Amino acid sequence: MADTFADVELRRLQPEHLAEWLLIEKATFPDPWSEPQLAGFLEKTRYQCFGLFQLNRLLAFCVFTTVLDEAELLQIAVTPAEQGRRLANQLFLLAAEKLEAENIHRILLEVRVSNTPAVQLYKRLGFSEDGVRKGYYPTTAGREDALLMSFSF
Ligand SMILES: CC(C)(COP(=O)(O)OP(=O)(O)OC[C@H]1O[C@@H](n2cnc3c(N)ncnc32)[C@H](O)[C@@H]1OP(=O)(O)O)[C@@H](O)C(=O)NCCC(=O)NCCS
Structure with missing residues (x-):
């Protein structure tokens, strides 16, 4: 399986991406965030929202909240038709590069123990x-238990 796709690019999510973002959100989470919640993440500087795009199509997104030199990964999701192609791997690494450039040195997360793909x-x-x-x-x-995980640069 290819680990990187040359025809995809990382961009920061913008208000014009909300409709596509919401579609993926609703398709991937049992208790999805609402459009106003997503819009709120774009407005506040402590949140960093990234999308992986192929041409102009949003394939995957991730959202971090940052405090000092740490970030917490709040959500990462890939549109269902594209899951299993390691897109989330590529998205995370590209987003982590951006965070590292902003002096973030550690990323934390919580994940359901039953969420095997994650x-x-x-x-x-x-x-x-x-x-x-x-x-x-x-x-x-x-x-259900949460697994606490961290990633240091
Ligand atoms: C978690 C998620 C982002 C992974 O994205 P992805 O690009 O599909 O990731 P990958 O292709 O690298 O697959 C991840 C791993 O799960 C495995 N996997 C994929 N689908 C699976 C399934 N239905 N059941 C079990 N394992 C599965 C893959 O084989 C891979 O494991 P491997 O590294 O041992 O080969 C994606 O599954 C998703 O959007 N899930 C819904 C949202 C979610 O739960 N997000 C995480 C919590 S915020």
């Missing part, structure tokens, strides 16, 4: 497992 992605990227937050996420069957 956990695999983060492990392949070199995230380390820092701990478990018991019963952090609600599920239809009760509660």
